[in-house]
Amino acid sequence: MEILSRFKNEFCFGLSMCASLQEGPHSVIKDEEFFDAMDAALDKRDKEEELNDKLQTHIQPVQHQVPVPVKMKGERHWLSEECDKKVDEAIKYVFEDLHGEEGTWQLVHEEGEMKVYRSEQEIDGIVIDPLKAVHRVQGISAHEMCYYFFDGGCRMEWNVTLEYGEVIEPLSDDCLIWHETIKRVWPTAQRDCVYCSHFRKLSMDDGNDPGTYLVCNFSIDHPDLPISSKCVRAKINIGMFCQTIIDPPVAKGEEVPRENVWCKITYTAHVNPGGWAPASVLRAMYKREYPRFLRKFSSYVGKRVEDNEVMW
C-alpha cells in the first residue's frame, strides 16, 4: 500500500515537472480532466475522515437585530483600525439580505440545518464568488465555536488540507498574523496565504444576549513575507459570526444544560485563489468544500467541548 502511494507521489511529481500538464497559462488539460484529477485527489483525501453528524431540525425565530462590536481587547497596534473596519464589514455581510435588490445570491447547497449561498463573481476571469453559509449546531456556544476557530493549536486537527501555519507577528491576545500553506492538490499549484486573524466579542445591545462572537480573517501584505516562487498567494476575507441561542425551558437561576445550547453560525467568505484554475472547477470545488468544512469543524468543536462547562 505504501509502495503504491509512494509510486503515485513520484508519478504526480514527475508529471508536475511537465509544465503544460498542470495549472498555468499554458495548461493543456481540459476543464473536465482538470476537475476529474482534482476530484479524484480530494475523494481520496476524504477517506481520511469519517463524517457522521446527522443534525436535527430545529426551528428558531430569525434574529433581525444587528449587533455592535464591543471595544477591542488589549492594546492598539498597527492593524487595529483595519480590524475595526473588517469587523463592521463582516457584520454588514452577515446581515445583508439574501433576497435583496441585488438578487444575485443563489442557494447552492442544503443539508439539514445548513444552507450555502453563492453570488457568482469573476474578476479578470478569476472566480471570486462571495459565499455565505448559515448553519445551526446543538451543544456548542458561540464563544466556543469562535474560540476554536481562532485557536491555531487545533487547526491541523480539523483542517487536513493545511500543511504549515505559523504566527508571523502576534499583535495582541485577540489579534495574530498567520502565514499558512495548503497541501498541494495536483494539478493545481500550491497556495499560501498571509492574513490577520482577529477575535471579537459583539453585543446585541438588548441586555439579554447569551453571546455573540466574531472571528475575521483577512489577507494583508507583510514585509517579512514576500510572495514565494513555490506558492500562489491566495487572498481571503472571512467572517465566522456566531450567536448563542438557548432553548427553553430553562428555569431562572438554573444552569443551562448543554443540549439546550445552540450555536447559530453565519460564515461569510470572499476568497481569491489567484493562479489559473478554471472557473468551473473552482465553483465545483467550493460547493463541495465549504459544506464539508462547516460539518467537520462544528463536529470537531462538539467533541472538544462535550464534557466541559459551557463557555459563554
Added chain:
Amino acid sequence: MSDDRSSDEDEEFEDGLYVHEHEGNLSKWTNYIHGWQDRWVSLKGGTMSYYKSKNDITAGCRGSMSLAKADIQLHEFDELRFDVTVNDSVWYFKAATLEEKQLWLDALEAQKSDSCHAYIP
C-alpha cells in the same frame, strides 16, 4: 487521524498506533532581535506544533506543520542543532543534550512515516 480517535480507542492504542508522541522544551531560533528562545514543542498525529511556553498553551499555538513532507536536517558543526523545513518555511531547533536531540529525531521520524499514511497527494 488523531481527531477520529474515540476515548476507548485511546486506551487500546496507547502503546500501539500512537507511539512516539513527544513533547518538551527546545531552543528555537526566533529572529535577530530575540535570537534563540525556549519554546514548548509537541509532536503528535503527524504534526509538529510549538507554543511560547508550557504554561502558555492556553494563550494559543504559535505554529504547526504537517510532517509528511517535512525535511529534517542536521547541522554540519553544531551537533545539538537540527532544522525542520516544509516548502520555504524553516524552523531551527537546538536540544540541551545529545540524548535529547536523539529523542526528538526518533520521534520526528516516527511521526513523519505515521503522517505519510494519512497523507494523500
